[in-house]
Amino acid sequence: MVRYIPSKIIVDTKVRDSLLTHNILNNLPGVPVEYVADTSTAIDAIRGRKDPLYAGKKVLLLTENRGRFLKPCPGTKEYICCGYRILNFATNCNLECSYCILQSYLNNPAMVVYANIEDMFAELEDELSQDSESIYRIGTGEFTDSLALDHLTGFAKLILPYFAHKQNVILELKTKTDNIGNLIDLQHNGNTMVSWSLNTEEVAKREELFAPSIDDRIEAAFKCQNVGYRLGFHFDPLIYYPGWEEGYQRTLERLFARIDTRNVSWISMGGLRFLPELKPIIQKRFPQSKIIYEEFVPGMDGKMRYFKPIRIEMYSRMLEWIRDYDPKLCVYLCMESREVWKKVFKEDRVENSENLAKILDDTGDKK
Amino acid sequence: MGNVEYKQLDIKSIDLTDTTFVITYGFTLTQLKKSIEKIGILNPPLVKKKSREQYSIVCGYKRLLVCQDMGIEKLRCAIMGQGIEEKDTFLTGLFDNLSHRVLNPVEKSITISKLQKYYSGEVIVKKFLPLLGLNPHYSVLDRIKPLSGLDAKVKDAVVDGRIDEGAAAKLLNFSEKDRELLFQLLSVLRFSKNKQNEIIDNSYDIAKRDGCSISDFLNAKGLKEILTDSDLNIPQKGNRVRYFLRKLRYPKIIKAEKDFMEVRRKLNLGDTIKLTSPPSFEGDRYCIEFQFENMDDLEENLKKIASIKHNKEFKRIIEG
Incomplete structure (x- = not known):
């Protein structure tokens, strides 16, 4: 995989002396740097470009997060959500997946790193000490790929040792990359798990342009397994296309040829879904992509989703194939209704978001 | 605009085919001709010298066309100074147009x-x-x-309001042949703006999904039969064409809708009880609505509704 290198770095003068800023500048010695007191002009300039989404990915903006770093996952009440919390240390992603929801979700097209991590640690310290009884499942991969920039930021080297000493935290690093160099020697004390978004090799080639192959992702997971990390796998988005059955079966076969199911905390599944505004963006930016031409309906949350019987069919088959490898593996659905849960799992085991959160808290806590 | 010189010009010296500075499109000259016949030209056209004996039009394209049509040979024109850049000349024409229409x-x-x-x-x-x-x-x-x-006839349809500008722009995503077919379809069936976009979007999606051209399915037997059916009026043809395309675009959804309607029909609920499925079958809430006049009527409706729960086909639809 080709590691991300920006064409330009813009540093908000407010984070000029931050540790992350130093890390990034040291790791990118030849890249032009511009210091600005106000980032809005720089962001507006990118927005004014012909393809702001493409132009934005070439600019790495180091700025401060003026809001909260730790937020609840923006799941909607209409569907059952896993209820994890997002540690928002960066936004945007360079992997250029055709279906990426960030294309229609983020206002700022630049690659952003919130470099005021001193504020982040202060907030975490405060938050985690408030309720020492609860399990905090925290992820960094909602608005960015957790590891895509790690060779530049060294963020993992800061956050993993911090969480290693906490009693009530499960940190999940979600990625499509094999950028695990920083993880291998870190002390994590079982509090960090690494998870990969997987798909079929055909989908990875066609729709996840700059992401590593499925085999490379599995190989990276294998290396993490060998140094004691718990693992997770997310088949999200599941893509429906002629030949999807063989494609996903092949991926599962390759996965479990390298990964011991006893090291897997959970596997999630979620059908492709997107805001209606994303369709013309995909048509324009990825004209070769056909994934938006299947049968979608407006979901109760306003996002377009596969027609329900298609989702139920895909989840049910996937579950059956996963269960063939290990019937005890924790498998869950991301943002689905109780009705779909019931039809896929043939039991009414998850009635609401609280049920699911409890299952995942308990599963993640079994180190 | 710089210095302007007024001069009587031979109309043949103005190159009416040179539209470098012209933005006018989609017009009729009838009213203007009547006006010029009655009171003549009050504002002389603005031109710019392009060679020793030739001028380009900057403002007054329609006036010049009328004069040419009326056989006028000489006309008083305003001639722009030579030092003005092409860009500024274009802006002069643009702002002149924007000032009055x-x-x-x-x-x-x-x-x-x-x-x-x-x-x-x-x-x-x-x-x-x-x-x-x-x-x-x-x-x-x-x-x-x-x-x-776009082709002239599509542009004319946009100007006349027969085709939505957004729908027309989408036509450029198709080959010339497909564009022609779609335009014919939209013209014949006189769809509203939203329906025009629906027809184009569905056609585009089908072609992309199946890797085929529009003509492959617009020339299909079923569609031709709808269009040539003399028993159908234009709105009826329009609805059937939309359904034909929706069925190609969303075969599973259409089948589910059809199955639901068939089961509902067999429930014999009559005209007073309305049973509806969740939108796009996404939610899990079905709705029953009815009206009644008196207690007997209420009881009869409730009996009919109670009978639904014993219907196996309906149970299959609800519970999957």
Whole structure:
């Protein structure tokens, strides 16, 4: 995989002396740097470009997060959500997946790193000490790929040792990359798990342009397994296309040829879904992509989703194939209704978001 | 505009085919001709010298066309100073037009295409789109810009309001042959703006999904039969064509709708009880609604509703 290198770095003068800023500048010695007191002009300039989404990915903006770093996952009440919390240390992603929801979700097209991590640690310290009884499942991969920039930021080297000493935290690093160099020697004390978004090799080639192959992702997971990390796998988005059955079966076969199911905390599944505004963006930016031409309906949350019987069919088959490898593996659905849960799992085991959160808290806590 | 010289010019010396500075599109000359016949030309056309004996039109294209049509040989014109740059000459014509009328979508598109010779996309979006009465967004630029590249009959349909400008711009995503077929379909069936877009979107999606051309399914037997059925009026044909395309685009959803309607029909609920499925079958809430006049009527309706729960086919639809 080709590691991300920006064409330009813009540093908000407010984070000029931050540790992350130093890390990034040291790791990118030849890249032009511009210091600005106000980032809005720089962001507006990118927005004014012909393809702001493409132009934005070439600019790495180091700025401060003026809001909260730790937020609840923006799941909607209409569907059952896993209820994890997002540690928002960066936004945007360079992997250029055709279906990426960030294309229609983020206002700022630049690659952003919130470099005021001193504020982040202060907030975490405060938050985690408030309720020492609860399990905090925290992820960094909602608005960015957790590891895509790690060779530049060294963020993992800061956050993993911090969480290693906490009693009530499960940190999940979600990625499509094999950028695990920083993880291998870190002390994590079982509090960090690494998870990969997987798909079929055909989908990875066609729709996840700059992401590593499925085999490379599995190989990276294998290396993490060998140094004691718990693992997770997310088949999200599941893509429906002629030949999807063989494609996903092949991926599962390759996965479990390298990964011991006893090291897997959970596997999630979620059908492709997107805001209606994303369709013309995909048509324009990825004209070769056909994934938006299947049968979608407006979901109760306003996002377009596969027609329900298609989702139920895909989840049910996937579950059956996963269960063939290990019937005890924790498998869950991301943002689905109780009705779909019931039809896929043939039991009414998850009635609401609280049920699911409890299952995942308990599963993640079994180190 | 610099110095302007007024001079009687031979109309043959004005190159009416040179539209470098012309943005006018989609007009009739009838009223203007009547006016010129009655009171003559009050404002002389503005021209610019392009060679020793030839002039280009800057303002007054329609006036010159009428004069030519009326056989007028000589006309008093305003001639722009030679030192003025081409860009500024174009802007003179543009601002003259904007000062007294609203441009139609095709004229806006022509304007944008011509501005591209002189300005970056960013300047056009920020400075000129608002002048044209458009929002300053690239998406608007992308929607309007292609219109000038459409075939004349499609452009005319846009100007006349027979086809939506957004739908027309989408036609450029198709091959010439497919564009022609779709345009014919939209023209014959006189769809509303939303339905035009639905027809084009569904056609595009089907073609992309199946890797085929529009003609492959628009020339299909079923569709031809609808279009040639003399028992159907235009709205009926329109509805059937929409259904035909929806069925191709969403076969599973249409089948589910059909199955549900069939089961509902067999429930014999009568006209007073309305049973509806969740929108797109996405939610899990079905709805029963009825009206009644008196207690007997109420009881009868409730009996009918109670009988639904024993219906196996309905249970299969609800519980899967």
